[in-house]
Amino acid sequence: MTLRDLINRLLRRQQASGETAKQRLQLVLAHDRSDLNPELLQRMRQEILEVVSRYVEIDVDEGEVSLETEDRVTALVANLPIKRARSLPLIPGLGDSDQSTADPLRRAS
Amino acid sequence: MNATSARTILICSGKGGVGKTTLTANLGIALARQGARTAVIDADFGLRNLDLLLGLENRIVYTAQEVLAGSCRLEQALVKHKQEPNLALLPAGNPRMLDWLKPEDMKTIAAQVGQQSDYVLIDCPAGVEGGFRNAAAAAEEAIVVTTPELSAVRDADRVIGLLNSQGIQPIQLVLNRVRPKMMANQEMLTVQDVTDILALPLLGLVLEDEQVIVSTNRGEPLTLQGHGAGSPAARAYINVARRLCGEDVPLVDPSKERSGLRAKLGRLISKNLF
Ligand SMILES: Nc1ncnc2c1ncn2[C@@H]1O[C@H](COP(=O)(O)OP(=O)(O)O)[C@@H](O)[C@H]1O
Ligand SMILES: [Mg+2]
Numbered sequence: 001m002t003l004r005d006l007i008n009r010l011l012r013r014q015q016a017s018g019e020t021a022k023q024r025l026q027l028v029l030a031h032d033r034s035d036l037n038p039e040l041l042q043r044m045r046q047e048i049l050e051v052v053s054r055y056v057e058i059d060v061d062e063g064e065v066s067l068e069t070e071d072r073v074t075a076l077v078a079n080l081p082i083k084r085a086r087s088l089p090l091i092p093g094l095g096d097s098d099q100s101t102a103d104p105l106r107r108a109s
Numbered sequence: 110m111n112a113t114s115a116r117t118i119l120i121c122s123g124k125g126g127v128g129k130t131t132l133t134a135n136l137g138i139a140l141a142r143q144g145a146r147t148a149v150i151d152a153d154f155g156l157r158n159l160d161l162l163l164g165l166e167n168r169i170v171y172t173a174q175e176v177l178a179g180s181c182r183l184e185q186a187l188v189k190h191k192q193e194p195n196l197a198l199l200p201a202g203n204p205r206m207l208d209w210l211k212p213e214d215m216k217t218i219a220a221q222v223g224q225q226s227d228y229v230l231i232d233c234p235a236g237v238e239g240g241f242r243n244a245a246a247a248a249e250e251a252i253v254v255t256t257p258e259l260s261a262v263r264d265a266d267r268v269i270g271l272l273n274s275q276g277i278q279p280i281q282l283v284l285n286r287v288r289p290k291m292m293a294n295q296e297m298l299t300v301q302d303v304t305d306i307l308a309l310p311l312l313g314l315v316l317e318d319e320q321v322i323v324s325t326n327r328g329e330p331l332t333l334q335g336h337g338a339g340s341p342a343a344r345a346y347i348n349v350a351r352r353l354c355g356e357d358v359p360l361v362d363p364s365k366e367r368s369g370l371r372a373k374l375g376r377l378i379s380k381n382l383f
Binding site: 001016017018019021022024025026028029032033071072 | 258259262263266269294295296297298299302306
């Protein structure tokens with residue numbers, strides 16, 4: 001450890017590199033173990049958001065769908081802050097929802 | 110002779126250069142010194158060097174290749190270690206064997222070797238492709254070697270997944286090239302980090318030790334010298350052998366052993382005051 005590293009760590013400006021290594025490893029292993037490529041994960045994330053937002057209004061920017069791993073078990077964890085429930089769920093074929101509002105995500109962007 | 114008594118153990122890692130061959134040589138000698146009939150198989154046909162680490166490179170006449178082809182008997186190919194006659198090496202054949210060698214072939218070889226041994230250690234090539242699969246097919250249990258580095262642990266994880274899916278059991282971990290000071294300073298993945306992440310029982314901890322290089326230069330594994338004379342790595346390899354045989358040898362995390370000035374002062378004060 002150089003003097004500068006030490007000072008940075010004492011001032012909590014920089015995390016110990018061992019801790020950084022651990023966090024990076026946990027993330028990369030969650031992906032390795034699930035054998036999902038980033039593109040598939042992104043698509044799944046998108047679809048999950050779409051399904052959920054038919055029922056409730058969610059905060060799309062704050063929402064997070066990620067892989068976590070512990071004890072060689074990998075879990076898909078979705079953390080989606082709910083703004084409010086929809087009075088009329090946007091389910092195709094249920095009620096008379098307008099086609100243009102059927103996809104709340106597309107509408108939001 | 111008991112045909113089914115041998116424990117056939119794969120020494121593997123995924124990543125190259127983490128210490129598989131060094132462990133195989135030292136563990137082989139240590140087991141042999143404990144009185145177990147031990148055979149080590151060099152399954153790294155592409156980059157063989159178990160013979161060098163054991164100092165047996167000039168005594169090879171036949172290899173696994175001739176045994177498989179039936180052009181020599183197994184006894185003719187096995188090279189006995191002079192100082193430790195309980196240990197025998199089955200040398201790797203020509204790298205061109207990789208073109209046709211199949212998992213079944215490795216099974217055949219290991220079963221033959223196992224008929225006259227208590228322990229069969231298979232030194233696995235790096236990677237997760239054909240060479241690994243051939244070697245793994247012959248094994249019942251495995252020791253995964255890793256260093257406390259990101260890429261080595263990631264590759265170890267991949268290998269553990271493959272071993273699990275082949276039903277290899279138990280799988281135990283040896284953590285090599287441990288630097289206690291860096292770990293204590295959190296400048297390296299710690300023992301706890303690695304065992305938590307890989308979720309394997311820890312069979313041994315081997316410190317970074319210059320004597321490993323010296324012994325490799327000479328072709329004399331550290332464990333030849335026995336426990337008392339040995340360096341830290343030598344003691345670690347001997348302890349791996351003892352644990353493998355079921356002995357309860359406590360594991361001490363060296364990064365948690367308090368050393369250095371502050372700990373010494375602490376001990377001094379507590380000794381004199383209490
Ligand atoms: N505990 C250790 N301390 C210092 N050097 C080591 C240690 N373990 C292995 N090495 C060195 O690392 C290199 C790779 O070891 P090796 O056993 O050939 O790895 P692998 O068979 O996994 O490719 C060798 O040069 C060896 O001397
Ligand atoms: Mg090797």
